[in-house]
Amino acid sequence: MIPEIGHFALILALGVAAVQGVLPLIGTARGIPGWVATAVPAARAQLLLLLVAFGALTYSFVVSDFSVAYVAHNSNTEQPLVYRISAVWGAHEGSLLLWALLLALWTVGVSLFRRGLPDELVARVAATCGLVSIGFLLFMLLTSNPFDRLIPVPTQGRELNPLLQDPGLALHPPMLYMGYVGLVVPFAFAVAALMEGRVDAAWVRWSRPWTLVAWVFLTLGIALGSWWSYYELGWGGWWFWDPVENASLMPWLVATGLLHSLAVTEKRGAFKAWTVLLAIFGFSLSLLGTFLVRSGVLVSVHAFASDPARGVFILIFLAAVVGSSLLLYAWRAPAVAGGGSFELMSRETLLLLNNVVLVAASASILLGTLYPLFMDALGLGKISVGPPYFNSVFVPLALPLVLLLGLGPLVRWKEDSASALARALWPTAAAAVALGTALVVLLGGGTVVGVILSTVLAVWVLLTAGAGLARRLRKRGGLAGLFGLPRAYLGMVVAHLGVAVLTLGIAVSSTYSKERDVNMGVGESAKVGNHDFRFEGVTRLPGPNYLATQGTVRVTREGREVATLHPEKRQYASQSHSMTEAAIHSRLTRDIYVALGEAAQGDAWSLRIYNKPFIQWIWWGSVLMALGGLLAATDRRYRLLAEAARQPGAGGPSRLALAGKR
Amino acid sequence: MGRYVALGLFLILLIFLGYGLTLNPREVPSPLIGKPAPAFRLPTVADPAKSMGTDDFAGKVTLLNVWASWCVSCRQEHPLLVELARKGSVQVYGLNYKDTRQDARRWLASFGDPYVASAFDEDGRVGIEWGVYGVPETFVIDRKGVIRHKLTGPVTPENWAKTLQPLIQRLQTAD
Amino acid sequence: MKRTLPALLLLSFSLVAIAAGVEPRAFDRPEQEARYRALIAELRCLVCQNQNLAESDAELARDLRDQTYEMIRAGRSDDEIVEFMVGRYGDFVLYRPPVTVTTALLWFGPAVLVTLGAVLALLYVRRRAGRTTGATLSEDEEKKARALLSGKAVDP
Numbered sequence: 001m002i003p004e005i006g007h008f009a010l011i012l013a014l015g016v017a018a019v020q021g022v023l024p025l026i027g028t029a030r031g032i033p034g035w036v037a038t039a040v041p042a043a044r045a046q047l048l049l050l051l052v053a054f055g056a057l058t059y060s061f062v063v064s065d066f067s068v069a070y071v072a073h074n075s076n077t078e079q080p081l082v083y084r085i086s087a088v089w090g091a092h093e094g095s096l097l098l099w100a101l102l103l104a105l106w107t108v109g110v111s112l113f114r115r116g117l118p119d120e121l122v123a124r125v126a127a128t129c130g131l132v133s134i135g136f137l138l139f140m141l142l143t144s145n146p147f148d149r150l151i152p153v154p155t156q157g158r159e160l161n162p163l164l165q166d167p168g169l170a171l172h173p174p175m176l177y178m179g180y181v182g183l184v185v186p187f188a189f190a191v192a193a194l195m196e197g198r199v200d201a202a203w204v205r206w207s208r209p210w211t212l213v214a215w216v217f218l219t220l221g222i223a224l225g226s227w228w229s230y231y232e233l234g235w236g237g238w239w240f241w242d243p244v245e246n247a248s249l250m251p252w253l254v255a256t257g258l259l260h261s262l263a264v265t266e267k268r269g270a271f272k273a274w275t276v277l278l279a280i281f282g283f284s285l286s287l288l289g290t291f292l293v294r295s296g297v298l299v300s301v302h303a304f305a306s307d308p309a310r311g312v313f314i315l316i317f318l319a320a321v322v323g324s325s326l327l328l329y330a331w332r333a334p335a336v337a338g339g340g341s342f343e344l345m346s347r348e349t350l351l352l353l354n355n356v357v358l359v360a361a362s363a364s365i366l367l368g369t370l371y372p373l374f375m376d377a378l379g380l381g382k383i384s385v386g387p388p389y390f391n392s393v394f395v396p397l398a399l400p401l402v403l404l405l406g407l408g409p410l411v412r413w414k415e416d417s418a419s420a421l422a423r424a425l426w427p428t429a430a431a432a433v434a435l436g437t438a439l440v441v442l443l444g445g446g447t448v449v450g451v452i453l454s455t456v457l458a459v460w461v462l463l464t465a466g467a468g469l470a471r472r473l474r475k476r477g478g479l480a481g482l483f484g485l486p487r488a489y490l491g492m493v494v495a496h497l498g499v500a501v502l503t504l505g506i507a508v509s510s511t512y513s514k515e516r517d518v519n520m521g522v523g524e525s526a527k528v529g530n531h532d533f534r535f536e537g538v539t540r541l542p543g544p545n546y547l548a549t550q551g552t553v554r555v556t557r558e559g560r561e562v563a564t565l566h567p568e569k570r571q572y573a574s575q576s577h578s579m580t581e582a583a584i585h586s587r588l589t590r591d592i593y594v595a596l597g598e599a600a601q602g603d604a605w606s607l608r609i610y611n612k613p614f615i616q617w618i619w620w621g622s623v624l625m626a627l628g629g630l631l632a633a634t635d636r637r638y639r640l641l642a643e644a645a646r647q648p649g650a651g652g653p654s655r656l657a658l659a660g661k662r
Numbered sequence: 663m664g665r666y667v668a669l670g671l672f673l674i675l676l677i678f679l680g681y682g683l684t685l686n687p688r689e690v691p692s693p694l695i696g697k698p699a700p701a702f703r704l705p706t707v708a709d710p711a712k713s714m715g716t717d718d719f720a721g722k723v724t725l726l727n728v729w730a731s732w733c734v735s736c737r738q739e740h741p742l743l744v745e746l747a748r749k750g751s752v753q754v755y756g757l758n759y760k761d762t763r764q765d766a767r768r769w770l771a772s773f774g775d776p777y778v779a780s781a782f783d784e785d786g787r788v789g790i791e792w793g794v795y796g797v798p799e800t801f802v803i804d805r806k807g808v809i810r811h812k813l814t815g816p817v818t819p820e821n822w823a824k825t826l827q828p829l830i831q832r833l834q835t836a837d
Numbered sequence: 838m839k840r841t842l843p844a845l846l847l848l849s850f851s852l853v854a855i856a857a858g859v860e861p862r863a864f865d866r867p868e869q870e871a872r873y874r875a876l877i878a879e880l881r882c883l884v885c886q887n888q889n890l891a892e893s894d895a896e897l898a899r900d901l902r903d904q905t906y907e908m909i910r911a912g913r914s915d916d917e918i919v920e921f922m923v924g925r926y927g928d929f930v931l932y933r934p935p936v937t938v939t940t941a942l943l944w945f946g947p948a949v950l951v952t953l954g955a956v957l958a959l960l961y962v963r964r965r966a967g968r969t970t971g972a973t974l975s976e977d978e979e980k981k982a983r984a985l986l987s988g989k990a991v992d993p
Contacts, residue, residue, distance in 0.1 A: 233892075235891070235892050237892075240887075242887050243887070270965075273665070277668060280668075281668075284672075291679065295679075295682075295683060296683075296687070297679060297682035297683060297685070297687065298682075298687055299687045299688060299886055299887050300886060300887050308683060311683045312683060315676070315679055315680055315683065318676070318679075319676050322672055323669070323672065323673070323676070326668050326669040326672055327669060329665060329668065329669070330665045330666050330668075330669050333665040334665075341965045341966070342962070342965065342966065343966045344959075344962055344963060344966050348962075349958075349959075349962050352958045352961075352962065353955060353958060355958075356951065356954035356955050356958050357951060357954075359954065360947060360950045360951035360954050361947075363947075363950055364946065364947035364950065367942075367943060367946050367947065368943065370675075370678065371934075371940075371942075371943045372687070373678060373679075373682045373685070373687070374678055375939060375940075376682070376685050376687070377678050377681045377682060377685065380939045381691070381927070381928060381939070382689075382690050382691060382927060382928070382929045383928045383929060383931070383934045383940065384881045384928075384929050384930070384931060384932050384934065385932070385934055385943065386879070386881065386887075386889070386932025386933070387878075387879075387889075387932060388879050388932050388933035389932070389933055389934065389943070389944075393947045397947065397951060515874070517859050517860055517861045517862070518861050519861045577894065595859065596859075597859025597860070598859065606859045606860065606861055607859065608859045690883055690926065690927060690929045691927060692926075692927065693923065693924060693925070693926070693927040693928075694924075694925070760896065785900075786896075786897075786900050789900075790900060790901070790904055790925060791925065792925070793925035793926050793927075795883040795884050795897055795926065796883075796884055
């Protein structure tokens with residue numbers, strides 16, 4: 001009964017989405033206020049219905065109702081409750097439901113925190129979201145219904161992939177989807193702007209905080225996924241350039257570009273058409289990612305089970321959404337073009353270059369991801385494009401970007417003097433080179449160009465951010481002025497520092513990591529880096545739905561106790577392979593990582609040991625970036641908009657952040 | 663003009679993606695097609711004292727079928743191979759891949775033995791030489807000992823009728 | 838009675854990952870070990886979803902790791918090993934596709950793209966430069982923004 005309610009709620013939601021997608025658009029075009037007014041109630045009704053559907057599916061998981069095929073495929077009674085719940089979005093059908101739910105949530109978010117948004121704009125935004133929602137709901141109902149029944153009913157279900165039974169991965173999809181789906185808001189704003197034929201400062205101030213919040217979620221979602229693969233997959237890697245990862249990085253890069261181009265459009269009124277186009281690209285890439293991961297056209301580690309019917313459906317959906325919005329752009333772009341002018345040496349130019357690099361990076365990843373498909377389709381043979389390609393293409397694009405990133409905030413809007421800048425900045429540049437090189441020598445030396453360059457650039461960002469901050473603080477009378485600085489500015493500084501931290505983490509960990517595979521009998525030791533690892537044997541431990549073999553490894557450094565680590569191998573009843581659970585000891589400047597391999601002769605086991613310096617900086621850097629985004633999203637001027645509007649339900653800074661979190 | 667660029671590129675992308683749906687990204691063509699079959703000589707499954715190798719194919723069009731007792735799809739194609747051998751349409755040799763002799767013999771005893779002989783490739787080294795990556799695989803070798811075709815996955819009545827049989831007939835009649 | 842659900846094998850989320858290839862191997866020189874690791878990281882496991890030889894637990898990946906190891910011990914060069922693999926499995930085994938006519942777009946596309954983008958951007962900037970008039974927003978926009986900020990916003 002409950003699953004039928006869920007199914008019925010989905011069907012109703014589709015009907016409501018149709019209303020939400022069509023009536024307000026006709027209303028705004030024909031000037032029928034009654035039709036315009038349907039947008040917000042329809043969005044709310046849709047959210048309610050999708051909550052019912054989501055609740056019904058969650059309930060089916062909690063009570064282990066195996067008559068629902070999706071539940072039977074992804075859960076069993078032995079699975080801990082928390083993973084029965086996270087299994088709701090652990091596979092294809094349920095994750096689509098989560099998509100649709102979050103889409104409705106964002107739409108209602110816009111209507112709640114509308115901060116003086118004119119009714120017509122709200123209506124257009126909600127309608128655009130409604131049209132997208134129609135696609136997702138139809139997709140679910142026609143090809144991927146999570147409520148499909150299974151007859152005969154099995155007495156026990158299969159299991160959620162044990163790799164996914166992990167707190168990191170329980171949280172990763174909702175975060176990531178919040179980001180993917182959140183990009184629908186700038187997209188909808190862009191579509192609305194094209195319909196209206198106007199992009200003005202007010203429009204930017206409305207869409208900018210939404211873009212920031214979506215970007216924050218996307219950043220955290222990607223970071224969480226990478227962190228998960230680092231500690232769960234047992235290979236010590238944190239980024240594999242798999243199509244599924246590329247599918248998240250591409251919209252992230254474009255969204256990052258969009259944030260910067262929005263800044264120019266807000267401050268200087270320039271790049272209007274370009275900003276609108278980027279907003280369309282961002283969401284289009286999230287949809288494209290969905291297609292790539294779920295259609296089976298590419299081979300990916302994390303690919304969802306594919307089915308040609310699904311592929312065809314998403315392709316049509318993609319063509320409809322992206323095609324129509326690009327067509328709208330081609331038709332209406334001249335109406336929104338124009339804006340303030342600036343000189344060659346100006347912050348605008350640097351931000352434009354930032355956009356060029358970010359979009360080129362995103363396009364290169366798309367090229368690499370799809371190239372095997374192009375080759376195959378043209379009958380030119382099968383090739384693989386993997387990490388060696390992406391690294392050699394992405395790094396040379398990313399490093400100049402970091403250089404620009406340090407410089408940009410110090411250059412004036414509109415016009416600056418190149419010679420004055422050079423005079424003011426050469427000491428900073430020299431200091432960056434000196435300090436960065438010194439740091440590399442300290443870390444282990446070697447003449448690896450990549451690591452020296454990256455470290456120097458990371459220090460460069462640090463110093464320039466400091467210089468910019470100092471310059472601002474001098475004007476405000478010292479350190480006390482720190483809290484008086486606009487949050488948008490602080491946010492930028494924090495996010496840029498995050499990039500520096502991330503760059504350092506990537507460069508140092510990939511250059512100076514040490515790795516060893518060893519066979520160790522009980523009582524034997526091995527040395528990796530400057531740590532000694534003593535193997536003390538294995539014990540068997542039962543888990544809730546698996547049997548673990550747990551090793552004990554005592555780590556010492558120059559005779560001093562550092563840690564006792566317990567790497568595990570878990571044999572899940574439902575799986576033929578065993579899963580590894582690496583043991584990691586993290587410090588600010590290094591991780592020690594031990595994974596248990598196979599039993600060798602006698603009481604010996606094979607172990608993989610890593611020493612990875614600065615690796616945690618990768619995720620701390622990402623967290624800083626997200627924090628910076630959050631700070632910027634809660635800037636005073638967006639609150640002013642809200643207070644100005646005095647709409648019931650509009651609120652202060654924390655409310656804005658909540659709009660994303662709920 | 664510039665504003666149409668994005669739309670144009672997207673349409674091209676759509677065409678590729680649509681075409682991509684009809685392709686199988688997991689099928690890897692063999693670079694050995696058109697090249698002489700990698701020579702090998704291995705003991706047979708039936709008798710460790712006897713051996714079998716590429717020399718034995720000499721002069722005849724041959725199917726080399728890579729199989730194993732642990733391979734599920736091998737069972738699916740096996741009756742067809744037995745039938746082909748019975749009718750004498752083509753000579754079929756086997757390459758028993760990463761198996762144990764005992765299991766392999768038992769398997770042949772219960773499902774029939776279509777092979778003139780099966781080479782026993784215990785450690786899969788010959789498999790690597792032949793670029794084997796999934797069992798079953800079937801190679802078509804012409805009279806001069808050149809690999810003409812490789813089928814990954816089971817031989818089915820469909821692909822036999824559509825691809826293998828016409829090819830084999832052509833190779834058998836060619837000089 | 839426990840039912841088996843064979844169809845599910847096809848439907849499952851196909852994330853197959855296990856710590857693979859924890860294989861202590863002895864090398865004569867550390868340089869050989871570095872080469873071994875680099876090679877198995879760049880060669881693709883053909884039967885896997887999308888994994889290199891180092892990451893895969895598949896039987897074939899194990900065999901090909903052995904093959905790589907033995908060839909390195911036998912003093913074969915990286916090029917010889919790659920050639921060996923490509924000769925048997927095709928370019929598909931390489932995660933670093935060779936630069937050929939057909940992959941030119943792949944390898945040079947990004948550089949062309951970013952150069953073209955930068956040139957177009959700078960041309961655009963030069964076209965706009967020198968007409969600095971001072972007005973950032975149109976008068977209309979300025980008024981609207983100010984109205985918004987002062988609280989008399991948009992009351993329809």
